[in-house]
Amino acid sequence: MKRVDRLRISHDDEIATLMETEAGQVEYWHRLDNECTQSPLIRLLQESLKHEGDVIECGVYRGSSTRLMGRRMRDLAPGKRLFACDSFEGFPQDRILDTDLGPFRFRFKIRRKFRHATDVPGRLVSFFDAYRVNGHVVKGFFSDTLPRMPRRKYCFMFIDCDIYESHLDCLNALYDQLVPGGIVVFDDYAEPKWPGASRAVDEFFADQPAELEQLTLGGRTLWYVRKPQAAEAPPRADKPPLLKSA
Numbered sequence: 323m324k325r326v327d328r329l330r331i332s333h334d335d336e337i338a339t340l341m342e343t344e345a346g347q348v349e350y351w352h353r354l355d356n357e358c359t360q361s362p363l364i365r366l367l368q369e370s371l372k373h374e375g376d377v378i379e380c381g382v383y384r385g386s387s388t389r390l391m392g393r394r395m396r397d398l399a400p401g402k403r404l405f406a407c408d409s410f411e412g413f414p415q416d417r418i419l420d421t422d423l424g425p426f427r428f429r430f431k432i433r434r435k436f437r438h439a440t441d442v443p444g445r446l447v448s449f450f451d452a453y454r455v456n457g458h459v460v461k462g463f464f465s466d467t468l469p470r471m472p473r474r475k476y477c478f479m480f481i482d483c484d485i486y487e488s489h490l491d492c493l494n495a496l497y498d499q500l501v502p503g504g505i506v507v508f509d510d511y512a513e514p515k516w517p518g519a520s521r522a523v524d525e526f527f528a529d530q531p532a533e534l535e536q537l538t539l540g541g542r543t544l545w546y547v548r549k550p551q552a553a554e555a556p557p558r559a560d561k562p563p564l565l566k567s568a
């Protein structure tokens with residue numbers, strides 16, 4: 323196991339210990355609140371919560387972004403459901419393409435990433451129960467799980483799954499369930515380490531009436547698409563080219 327994974331797991335162990343007492347639970351809830359104020363992801367989530375529909379995250383790993391979103395949703399929209407989707411055992415091994423290999427990146431190394439998360443579904447369920455967050459873990463590869471989920475409306479989607487085919491699995495299964503005005507955030511767009519992410523997003527939106535925008539907050543930039551209302555959509559011929567990754 324790599325050092326970075328060991329550190330993440332020991333951080334999660336500390337949180338679990340903290341949450342064993344009532345005072346610790348209160349402290350952790352405050353800590354999450356502080357993190358939320360500096361997060362562009364949470365700023366965009368908050369904007370979207372005024373729309374009808376639930377929230378979905380595709381690519382959870384150890385659940386840090388899930389817990390932040392759950393924190394805000396518990397306060398602002400406790401009735402909305404938060405779906406946390408991941409294999410919790412890394413990428414589908416045979417679906418990492420040449421297009422996913424950034425500079426000095428090797429397929430055999432990418433294959434090993436994010437495999438140490440089999441304990442995360444249980445930890446997330448404990449978190450959801452402790453704070454009465456309306457969260458649901460969806461475990462499995464997106465190509466299996468997403469098409470089987472009942473169709474519903476979403477106001478917010480957070481796509482953080484790094485590779486080309488995983489992005490397309492999410493967009494193909496979910497984008498038509500995003501309500502007009504709803505937001506889809508791409509954590510890996512324009513990220514040189516993950517060139518397949520930009521390629522998938524550009525390809526998917528090439529013939530869609532949608533613009534990529536970016537938000538910078540707390541030193542972090544996130545790219546997103548706000549689904550246009552039907553009447554707002556520019557005519558296809560006028561549509562400017564989508565931004566390309568750096």
Ligand SMILES: C[S@@+](CC[C@H](N)C(=O)[O-])C[C@H]1O[C@@H](n2cnc3c(N)ncnc32)[C@H](O)[C@@H]1O
Nearest residue numbers: 381382383387408409412436463464482483488
């Ligand atoms: C960068 S991590 C997510 C990080 C998380 N959002 C955070 O901010 O802490 C990417 C995750 O995507 C998951 N993933 C990628 N492709 C997937 C697929 N096709 N099906 C299920 N999970 C996938 C991996 O297992 C990994 O946990």
